Amino acid sequence: MALLKHSRQRDSIVEYLAGTKEHPTADMVYANIREQFPNISLGTVYRNLSLLNELGQVVKITTPGQPDRFDYRTDPHYHFICVKCGRVIDLDIEDKDIGDIDAIAGKGFDGIVNGHICQFYGICPDCVREERKHGN
């Protein structure tokens, strides 16, 4: 297995991710890191994001029809995606309320269920307000 070396670029990516709750795409990361490393390439951003993901330091969020997003929060939690504005928001769902869905899903199934990916959709607080303002 390859030995891991330090890199200023990777540090910068981690720092940026750690400091935002925006769940940025690779492009957004790229745009941001560029302010400090004007020569960084998109390829490097992708390479580091996927390395960090493999190391378990970053979670990759894949949603239909949109570019992947990245989340520095690695503890188990869920994501809400606003169908109006596309924003991705962390949800804190109590584990006891949802933690056993793998077992529920596996009931009567002959294989082994040991994980799931679940994303919630709807309208985010900001967009709800926006709709009310325009009398919808």
Add this chain to the structure above:
Amino acid sequence: MALLKHSRQRDSIVEYLAGTKEHPTADMVYANIREQFPNISLGTVYRNLSLLNELGQVVKITTPGQPDRFDYRTDPHYHFICVKCGRVIDLDIEDKDIGDIDAIAGKGFDGIVNGHICQFYGICPDCVREERKHGN
């Protein structure tokens, strides 16, 4: 809104999807329909799959890092994806066991949660058997 005309190609796609539980990708559909319509193009397959999806006759299943799959079953149900062989299998989860996760997710959230996408991962029955056979 555009008027819908009949097409033999579309019929064939529907017929194929209705007769399989494989959750085929666009490529798999293409390969299959080609046996009857050797000149059909991949573009036509994509166009029809996405039309059928918009009409609600077909469900599109998006999974990270894999091409989309299509399912003729449109009643609410969940999918299991085998991490060994990639197979996608329908799960019948009793609605009372999982039907209220939107409400659970929305607890303490200021927006509106009105839907979710949830996929389960693990090892399918065939691969479980395979592992046992090789003493794993």
Add this chain to the structure above:
DNA sequence: CTATGTGCAAATCCTTTGCATCAAC
């Protein structure tokens, strides 16, 4: 010094689209 990381550009994969022609109504 040696191995890993970078920047750049090209390549890849899946999917969508423009356009001339064909088929359904």
Add this chain to the structure above:
DNA sequence: GTTGATGCAAAGGATTTGCACATAG
């Protein structure tokens, strides 16, 4: 005969990769 559907090929977006050079250890 109008309009939607097709086939073909080209374009598109997101992501990965090959390679020569830079840099961390």
